[in-house]
Amino acid sequence: MFQAPNTSIKAASLPIAIDAMGGDHAPDAIIAGAAEARIRYPQLKFLIYGDEARVRPLLDAHPLLKASSELRHTPDIVGSAVKPSIALRQGKNSSMRLAIDAVANGEAAAVVSAGNTGALLAMAMLSLRTLPGIDRPAIATMLPTQRGECVMLDLGANVECKAENYVQFALMGAIFARTALGILSPLVGLLNIGSEEMKGHAELQEANVALRDMALAGSYVGFVEGNDIPAGKADVVVTDGFSGNIALKVAEGTAKLVTHFIRVSFRRSLLASLGYLFAYGAFKRLKQRLDPRRYNGAMFLGLSGICVKSHGGTDALGFANAIAVAVDLVGQGYIDKIRRELARFETESAKTAAPATTSAAQ
Amino acid sequence: MFQAPNTSIKAASLPIAIDAMGGDHAPDAIIAGAAEARIRYPQLKFLIYGDEARVRPLLDAHPLLKASSELRHTPDIVGSAVKPSIALRQGKNSSMRLAIDAVANGEAAAVVSAGNTGALLAMAMLSLRTLPGIDRPAIATMLPTQRGECVMLDLGANVECKAENYVQFALMGAIFARTALGILSPLVGLLNIGSEEMKGHAELQEANVALRDMALAGSYVGFVEGNDIPAGKADVVVTDGFSGNIALKVAEGTAKLVTHFIRVSFRRSLLASLGYLFAYGAFKRLKQRLDPRRYNGAMFLGLSGICVKSHGGTDALGFANAIAVAVDLVGQGYIDKIRRELARFETESAKTAAPATTSAAQ
Numbered sequence: 200m201f202q203a204p205n206t207s208i209k210a211a212s213l214p215i216a217i218d219a220m221g222g223d224h225a226p227d228a229i230i231a232g233a234a235e236a237r238i239r240y241p242q243l244k245f246l247i248y249g250d251e252a253r254v255r256p257l258l259d260a261h262p263l264l265k266a267s268s269e270l271r272h273t274p275d276i277v278g279s280a281v282k283p284s285i286a287l288r289q290g291k292n293s294s295m296r297l298a299i300d301a302v303a304n305g306e307a308a309a310v311v312s313a314g315n316t317g318a319l320l321a322m323a324m325l326s327l328r329t330l331p332g333i334d335r336p337a338i339a340t341m342l343p344t345q346r347g348e349c350v351m352l353d354l355g356a357n358v359e360c361k362a363e364n365y366v367q368f369a370l371m372g373a374i375f376a377r378t379a380l381g382i383l384s385p386l387v388g389l390l391n392i393g394s395e396e397m398k399g400h401a402e403l404q405e406a407n408v409a410l411r412d413m414a415l416a417g418s419y420v421g422f423v424e425g426n427d428i429p430a431g432k433a434d435v436v437v438t439d440g441f442s443g444n445i446a447l448k449v450a451e452g453t454a455k456l457v458t459h460f461i462r463v464s465f466r467r468s469l470l471a472s473l474g475y476l477f478a479y480g481a482f483k484r485l486k487q488r489l490d491p492r493r494y495n496g497a498m499f500l501g502l503s504g505i506c507v508k509s510h511g512g513t514d515a516l517g518f519a520n521a522i523a524v525a526v527d528l529v530g531q532g533y534i535d536k537i538r539r540e541l542a543r544f545e546t547e548s549a550k551t552a553a554p555a556t557t558s559a560a561q
Numbered sequence: 562m563f564q565a566p567n568t569s570i571k572a573a574s575l576p577i578a579i580d581a582m583g584g585d586h587a588p589d590a591i592i593a594g595a596a597e598a599r600i601r602y603p604q605l606k607f608l609i610y611g612d613e614a615r616v617r618p619l620l621d622a623h624p625l626l627k628a629s630s631e632l633r634h635t636p637d638i639v640g641s642a643v644k645p646s647i648a649l650r651q652g653k654n655s656s657m658r659l660a661i662d663a664v665a666n667g668e669a670a671a672v673v674s675a676g677n678t679g680a681l682l683a684m685a686m687l688s689l690r691t692l693p694g695i696d697r698p699a700i701a702t703m704l705p706t707q708r709g710e711c712v713m714l715d716l717g718a719n720v721e722c723k724a725e726n727y728v729q730f731a732l733m734g735a736i737f738a739r740t741a742l743g744i745l746s747p748l749v750g751l752l753n754i755g756s757e758e759m760k761g762h763a764e765l766q767e768a769n770v771a772l773r774d775m776a777l778a779g780s781y782v783g784f785v786e787g788n789d790i791p792a793g794k795a796d797v798v799v800t801d802g803f804s805g806n807i808a809l810k811v812a813e814g815t816a817k818l819v820t821h822f823i824r825v826s827f828r829r830s831l832l833a834s835l836g837y838l839f840a841y842g843a844f845k846r847l848k849q850r851l852d853p854r855r856y857n858g859a860m861f862l863g864l865s866g867i868c869v870k871s872h873g874g875t876d877a878l879g880f881a882n883a884i885a886v887a888v889d890l891v892g893q894g895y896i897d898k899i900r901r902e903l904a905r906f907e908t909e910s911a912k913t914a915a916p917a918t919t920s921a922a923q
Contacts, residue, residue, distance in 0.1 A: 345817075345818055358762060392802070392803055424810050426817070429814035441761065444754035445787040445811075446787070448789075449791070449808045449815070450787075450815045451788050454818075455792070456816075460847055465840060467843065470839050470842065471842060471843035473839045477836030477839060481826040481829065481830065482826070488826075
């Protein structure tokens, strides 16, 4: 009964704000990515924020994109190493900030940036605000598992978390899994270094107790460990931004390592090389499945607008996939759904005085 | 000049204490693993601690092992979910505790257990003591990388760390890499969620500053990220026990996931299956390379004796590999070397008032 209805998007009516200047290969990869996304989704319109002198020639090279874009010149760029507090103060006319503001003022349905994560988050929090009931937003992404996909959060927005942050992440993640992944009753796990109740920080233990008693949009399965993530033991993996970031990057790096080992193994004999030729299709499928660009596009959950962060080192294909994540979230009506679920949860909490609103006994 | 001399071990003179009752498949897998290790290393002698009624029949099935073992009956077993504090108080006659004590009193050169990690660490700290200059021991293991192997620590002994703990882990890890991996000038990295100086906890930033100024047994490369571990950017990866545990388990789980994807990919077509046949040797090499049992055997570094922790779910081969780690550490004279290096470091620190001895300003 909670299955996401396929909210129809009016054709030629999905405006996305793009920060053209964020990321290692900006603005080239950004514009090429937007062009690729425009081919995939004809309903897309872009508000492109960036240095006109650099972006205009790139748009000229992509007539289809150009025809459905509005280029808005922005004088400033947020550097990749700038502190969030500095970016907030000095970046008011940056491509990043103005692209976010386009969502805040209703011009765009979502914003996509490959720029400085900390600055993007700080600006998005200021401009879009957190949803009622959410203290801190979280960065979330999807990961491949043996059972399909899972969503993991937080990935770096909150280096340290209180019990109530974990609880709110669990809430947001469960709603996301139901809405975006279409899992009716997602399994929610709390990342820890052992499945026993006594393991981990005090904040984790407190969150574990609170989650056991809560009416989540899914079922709480308790603590999960690092190996449980790729095994698919949970559809939603809740963690702090430090551990989540490390888990995500270790997973990406290990997949690369194994692919490297495969290449080395197959180069070692003629027979193996012959086998490689026969199995070329299988290898191609494997490569596609492990392509980190497939999973590009981390979402800031808990804000009143949709903000998608692409990997900074992304190429055009990766950026197009990040735009696809934004299109998906808009199409599923994620913001409305999470608002409704949070309101429902608040009502239920008020009735039962749920522990989610108590403070972490740090 | 710092290359480890190949300290010769006198034949038939390497006594190892074994906790026969720790681990999911104890005592069967433990005894079978010891038997396998005895075949590999004829100089091994075992002091086996466990329930005589259960262990004796297993020894009877391995005559070679039996001939070089002394079985010592222990009435108690430390359960896998018991709290370390309880284990310390109630486990004085356990197989785990008495096996550790055999190292403390000089009967054994090392102890190997697949039991409860927290209990093993607590008992080892009490019985073996930390080395001068080390406040907290760390759990370390080796991991495969694109450049060979690295050592990562801590993996779970210290859920939260102060700056001086990270510094001491870096010291111990560097000496370990030089001694056990034979890397003359190991690259030491501090795990963080970004390579910029401003990222991560205050304790990490403080440790980063201290390490920059220190004379390590290697070179400090600064912050490394999760993906840098499998890429081999550092030979020694220093982290807290929470992040390290998650990183290790995510790496293991992801390697399994990729192997699963390979299997699925190759089952999908006849041509791919044919390719698999041709490339069977290559797949076998790959499988061996990724076999987590190859890397079984986490070391407790920073104690005045050698204590190796096998994975709790290990089989005989994995346990034999854990024993091999102990044999290696004894053979390399790791404890003497780390003592000397720590003494040298203390002397140098005293001269220059190095920041490593200042307390974390938490």
